[in-house]
Amino acid sequence: MAFSRVRHNDRGELRVYDGSDDLAINLAEYIAELSEASVRDHGVFSVALSGGSLISLMRKLCEAPYNMTVDWARWHIFWADERVVSKSHSDSNYKLAKDVLLSKVPVVPSHIHSINDTVSAEEAANDYEFVIRQLVRTRTICVSDIHDCPKFDLILLGMGSDGHVASLFPGHESLGESNEWVTFLTDAPKPPHERITFTLPVINSASNIAIVVTGQNKARGVQMVMMGGSGTGYNCPALPAQMVSPTSGNLMWFLDSSAASKLDGTWFSK
Ligand SMILES: O=C1O[C@H](COP(=O)(O)O)[C@@H](O)[C@H](O)[C@H]1O
Helix, strand or coil, X not given: CCCCEEEEECCEEEEEECCHHHHHHHHHHHHHHHHHHHHHHHCCEEEEECCCCHHHHCHHHHCXXXXXXXXXXXXXXXXXXXXXXXXXXXXXXXXXXXXXXXXHCCCCHHHECCCCCCCCHHHHHHHHHHHHHHHHHCCCCEECCCCCCEECCEEEECCCCCCCECCECCCCHHHHCCCCCEEEECCCCCCCCCEEEECHHHHHHCCEEEEEECCHHHHHHHHHHHXXXXXXXXXXXXXXXXXXXXXXCEEEEEEEXXXXXXXXXXXXXX
């Protein structure tokens, strides 16, 4: 059996795996299937990565069969969030993805759309939005049917123990940003404090969103998201992860059993 427990509800489809290897195998299969379907449909797979634990959980993509069967040349790679540090810094989400994944598969270097690491957070966010706008104009990235937002084929998110996704933190004013596609922070509660991030309208316009969460320290956050508890924000009652709600796409949660440990058996049988 691919996963030990599954449930569909208004928060999407939730898959719980016994161990990190099981999760990684199934995450690779899910991504490979979406890549194939997107390339068949419009010739490109536009995928936005996050940082953190997600990246090592994508490790199976570098192995057989995916290293050979995935159409890597059609991938266009973006970041849902990035820390404003040099690309060689150990805090860089780009560096993490490059070291663990992108250096091991035949992606086209010009299809790796990393942020400008030589400018301020504000300029980096503006530059990144400009790059994305050009790629929407040429339809390398699809466009939402509902408004003018980019419609990435897949946005991959992790979730912090505080419920943050990308660099959207509980109670932060960036959660309310509805005009920009990419915004910046200089006061992120988790260091490094300077970051850029996709805004919620962009995340929620994606065709597919996967939130990948592992570890006991995330169990309380997962419970709050799934069972509807409110966040710690002073002007925003919901945890950022609860605000991920695709307008017309699909939302999938990949959890390990530790992260799901506060969701009891009855919750899955509802
Ligand atoms: O700071 C960040 O944290 C989140 C969660 O990271 P994790 O290691 O707890 O999984 C990550 O998704 C985000 O991209 C990153 O910038």
